[in-house]
Amino acid sequence: MGIKTIRLPDVGEGVTEAEVTEILVKPGDLVREDDPIAAVMTDKATVEITSAYSGKVIWIGGEVGKTLAIGSDLIRIEDESAGGDDTVPSLTPAEAQPAPASTPSMAAQTESCPLKASPSLKVVETRPNAITATATPPRAEGAAVLASPAVRARAKEAGIDLRQVVGSGPAGRITHADLDHLFHNAGQALPRNPSGPETVETVKVVGLRRMIAKRMSEANATIPHITVVEEVDVTEIEALRVKLNEARGDKPKLTILPLIAAALVKAKESCPKIFARYDDDAEEVHYSNAVHIGIATMTEAGLMVPVVRNAQALSPYQLAGEITRLSEACREGKAKREELSGSTITITSLGPLGAIATTPIINKPEVAILGVNRMAVRPSWNGSAFVPRTMMNISASFDHRIIDGWDAAVFVQRMKTLLETPALIFMKD
DSSP states (O other): OEEEEEEOOOOSTTOOEEEEEEEOOOTTOEEOTTOEEEEEEOSSOEEEEEOSSOEEEEEEOOOTTOEEETTOEEEEEEETTSOSOEEEOOOOTTTOOOOOTTOTTSOOOOOOOSOTTOOOEESSOOOOSSOOTTOOOOOOTTOOOOBOHHHHHHHHHHTOOGGGSOOOSGGGOBOHHHHHHHHHHTTOOOOSOTTOSOOOOOOOOOHHHHHHHHHHHHHHHHOOEEEEEEEEEOHHHHHHHHHHHHTOTTSOOOOHHHHHHHHHHHHHTTOGGGSEEEETTTTEEEEOSSOOEEEOEEETTEEEOOEETTGGGOOHHHHHHHHHHHHHHHHTTOOOGGGGSOOSEEEEEOGGGOOSOOOOOOOTTBSEEEEEEEEEEEEEEOSSSEEEEEEEEEEEEEETTTSOHHHHHHHHHHHHHHHHSGGGGGOOO
């Protein structure tokens, strides 16, 4: 007689810990070799762990919801067929590769292992061809249900109460075949994947997309964002835009972006703290007397942010022309390096595809970003009646290390005032 310890095995390359999602045995239970004893979840897969021995469970080292490090003691079994204590070592990545939890129809594959006593990993259990005669009766109210995560998910989707299902697996465990049998008897079919076999395309993240991912992750991880959303009545500035376009001649056509850029230039006069760049390493904030506006631009390669420099010296038509030129240069892959850096604030917009509100991520090392959302005609109360007005929400995110909530609110309200009363944009103080 000997005590065998089963440790949490290596369930995937780069995985250092896993969360216990199911404990399928309890102290005193008799288990057989290959019986399921637990299920754990990582950020890559849900993995079922089976016993490497037959014997009695005498100790459990984890509970549901607990996170265990790879190699931690999981279960101890009193094995009558062996003498002395022994411990099951962790599997190497090459010995067990769990399949993603989202593919329950894929059988878990394991390579041959020289350690005969090593625990096996199964994402989905093998389904028998027929329900055996030793199936246990439906369990009572409150009794534990033994089933893999994939079986539970399938049953939940179909609205099946697993407590009423006969389990044909070890210790009454419910399998996929049990669900198939249930639906067959009911004259129904439960398709596993009506669209056919799953296909997965793997695309390496390289180049600009890799840089975007790196920059976004860095900004989101290091900057404590605060986002302020405000509703703006843009009826008047839209009317002004239409009038200006009617009289533009050979000048560039105006969209809402050049007018918002002009409003930003005006807002800087009363909110200079918003237009800054923060150097984390040196712990320095840099304020410029110029306004360099980044324009988030979607290209086939990914998101790029060309910079309209010295926006304070440009008219709305000149801003429109520069925005168009830079956007086309990015989409054609001709933007120069100096045209893609140095912004002091960024405007991001999805145009007609935009949502009601967004929470834009700051373009580091800036300390603020302005998101422009979709316009819509909505009823607005003018004091005596509801009238149709063109409304739009603006979403501004701020680096809370540098910008206090009060300053953020003042800036958003200033932008609201300027966009609702566009004449103020062009007035000289």
